[in-house]
Amino acid sequence: MLLLTLFLMFAKIALFNFGGGFAMIPLIASEMDKFQWLTSQEFMDIIAISQMTPGAIAVNTATYVGYSVAGIWGAVVSTIAIPFPSLILVITLYPILDKYKNHPVLKMIFYGLRPVVAGLIIAAVYFVAKTAMINQDYVGESIITIISNFFTSINFGSLALTVVAFIIALKTKISPVILLLAGAILGILIF
Amino acid sequence: MNRKYILLNLFFTFFRIGLFTLGGGYVMVPLIEREMVNKKKWIAEDEIVDIIAITQSIPGALATNMSALVGYRIAKVKGAIVSVLGVILPSFIIIVLIAMFFTQFKDLEVVQDSFLGIRSVVAGLIAAASIRILKKAAVDIYTSTIVVATVVLLILTDIEPVFIIIGGLVFGLLTYFFFPKLKRKVLEKEKK
Structure with missing residues (x-):
């Protein structure tokens, strides 16, 4: 039963995943809230590891979450669930997909979808930052409490790392993997 | 070419791509393109442009979408399945190994x-x-x-x-x- 739940959950996430692995984060986070399988910090560590290892972030994340929830078979069904919807789509509807790939209706659908994907990715920043920047005593407090106690609730070392990583990622072509490794080393040094 | 040979070749090609790409699907798209068009010459240049257009318009991870489409173009249903399995298998092996060990160290x-x-x-x-x-x-x-x-x-x-x-x-x-x-x-x- 747990395996079936995992499979359906990741197949659903894949079916609604446009715009890459980051846009998937709020979708999985919402499911994790529902099932309470992982804490949000555990989930974000998984996202981090998924970015540092080879392969698609979506597949890596699914494998890891599946393994954490239900061991090796959980990993198997979750991994297969990610390509499953698009595989079925390609196998059954290839001629139609091929015919309509440049159709204006598709362009208009993405005109509507792209801002949602942007919103999902911005929300993902919030979800990840919450597990890094907020000091232990304030975890689970409301945004208002956190903001009104800004100086004690925020971990400024973490905030600084985020800002520096943001600027470097935006302005240079340095590989994210190198930035993540630098983050690991700086984390040991400053925290 | 022998059909079995093509399927095996697809599997190992995508396995290699899955194993050696860091940074997710965006990095994989140009890699698959180069492999299929320039090296193996399995797919024509204008065809790959179509495949990339479909890759981006269907839901799911870019890497697995593109593997499924390329595999399907070359060897239909079986081609799609072996290509997808090839590209996800390295992730699976690496992540399971990490997950097994990480749980022992994560509280340090x-x-x-x-x-x-x-x-x-x-x-x-x-x-x-x-x-x-x-x-x-x-x-x-x-x-x-x-x-x-x-x-x-x-x-x-x-x-x-x-x-x-x-x-x-x-x-x-x-x-x-x-x-x-x-x-x-x-x-x-x-x-x-």
């Missing part, structure tokens, strides 16, 4: 500290990615409103993200069918 203080640093960097990386897509997504007052509404709904309510995604899709469709003026404007902009 040094590991906790390094992951706090890593999570901080991840937030910065995703923020940078969001700026890049924001430039392409928030092109007018309507789409900018959708971005803000999406963020507010996701952070402040328990709404299922799936419904917001369906909302965006429906908005695009409605524009196509009922708002010809806006539609023309958007399509003209896309051409540039």
Whole structure:
């Protein structure tokens, strides 16, 4: 039963995943809230590891979450669930997909979808930052409490790392993997 | 060429691509393109352009979408299946190995500290990615409103993200069918 739940959950996430692995984060986070399988910090560590290892972030994340929830078979069904919807789509509807790939209706659908994907990715920043920047005593407090106690609730070392990583990622072509490794080393040094 | 040979070759080609690409699907698309068009010459140049267009328009991870499409073009259903299995298998093996070991070390203080640093960097990386897509997504007052509404709904309510995604899709469709003026404007902009 747990395996079936995992499979359906990741197949659903894949079916609604446009715009890459980051846009998937709020979708999985919402499911994790529902099932309470992982804490949000555990989930974000998984996202981090998924970015540092080879392969698609979506597949890596699914494998890891599946393994954490239900061991090796959980990993198997979750991994297969990610390509499953698009595989079925390609196998059954290839001629139609091929015919309509440049159709204006598709362009208009993405005109509507792209801002949602942007919103999902911005929300993902919030979800990840919450597990890094907020000091232990304030975890689970409301945004208002956190903001009104800004100086004690925020971990400024973490905030600084985020800002520096943001600027470097935006302005240079340095590989994210190198930035993540630098983050690991700086984390040991400053925290 | 022998069919079995083609399937095996597809499997190992995608396995290698899955094993050696760091950084997710975006990195894989040009890699698969080079492998299939220039090296193996299994797919013509104008065909790969079509495949990339479909890859981006169907849901799911870019890497697995593209593997499925390339595999299907070359060897139909079996080709699609072996290509997808090839590209996900390295991830599976590596992640399971890490997951097995990480659980034993994750409570060590040094590991906790390094992951706090890593999570901080991840937030910065995703923020940078969001700026890049924001430039392409928030092109007018309507789409900018959708971005803000999406963020507010996701952070402040328990709404299922799936419904917001369906909302965006429906908005695009409605524009196509009922708002010809806006539609023309958007399509003209896309051409540039």
